[in-house]
Amino acid sequence: MNHQNHDGVGPDRGRDADRDEFGEEAFDEAAFEADFGAGLLEEELRQAAAILDPVPAELRQLALEAYALHDLDARIAELTFDSLVDAIPVRGATDPPRMLTFRAGELTVDVEVTGEGLMGQVLPPQSARIEVLGGPQAAAPVPVDDMGRFMSDTPPAGPFALRLRAGGDVIVTEWLRA
């Protein structure tokens, strides 16, 4: 990431494509830059943001640690239903549970998250080992019955994922904000 602009404030950052397509606009933009130094004002904003609203250090650290979540051996179960997005709100229901469905190939995991915790079911029904992941370092096993039903009385406190070991496979659900 050492690609330098000509003067450090210019608009040279992959905008050439726009320029070809929007020749006139590009001309206006160039004139405008010369006119009052929009690039300079933007650069001042960039400095202000770096001082007044930088990435919090603890978040940057978590992003660094997230590398541990990189696991090529695990299959990802993709989110295929999220009541937050896909469901029509029920009139009068003030705090409806969050219903989620993840799918990896033939395997489906239904999860319901409430203020009391989470519960769910692996389909087709089968025994599995399941952990709730809360970040790069946090993993808590949850009890699962022979039919693949599981329950935890600890609601996720932030982003979470489920890691399942079933039939010799390791499957991780897409990370999600509870």
Added chain:
Amino acid sequence: MRSGTAPSTAYDDRPYTRGEAVDRAEVGVLVQSAVDGDAAAWKALVEGLSPLVWSVVRAHRLSDADGHEVYQTVWFRFAQNLGRIREPEKAGSWLASTARHECLKVIRSLTRLMPTDDPQVLDRVSEDRTPEQTLIDSEEAAAEAERIRRLWQEFEELGERCRQLLRVLMASPPPSYVDVSAALGIAVGSIGPLRQRCLRRLKARLEARGAL
């Protein structure tokens, strides 16, 4: 506004704050190296792209708690999908667009939107002693801090559309228009003209306040 030939020495040692753009080819190489187990490559990706993710979060005015969770979710999911990202050189756009979608989900989940009118943001120069501010100890630096505070205040009071666009554009290093498009869901071709209008408006506000 001070001239471009006299950058503030106080902030010169901050990485990525001066005109470096994220090089897409390099991002592609870093993603591939990280997939192959190179932790330093991952670190470089975090250093180079985390301000973009944070800018997208801040552009959507989430509460601090929600914003922090979105930021984490985005990076956890990026790590999880690292080896499966189809166009590694577009990792910046992938992150920006994932951040946007998570932000929109949060906004949808709230019965009413609570904008982050965090008064601390404006007071940070004078109160919080972050590492940056320990550098601000001379009178000259205090004047500089005041100038930056006024600039930020005028920026915060811009209309929502301009505030959002500029908050993403000011990520460091500067995001490409393709990444900005992914971050805000607006066409690449309209970013340039919008940017012009918003910066012009900001400049007019600063001039009206005698802050330039």
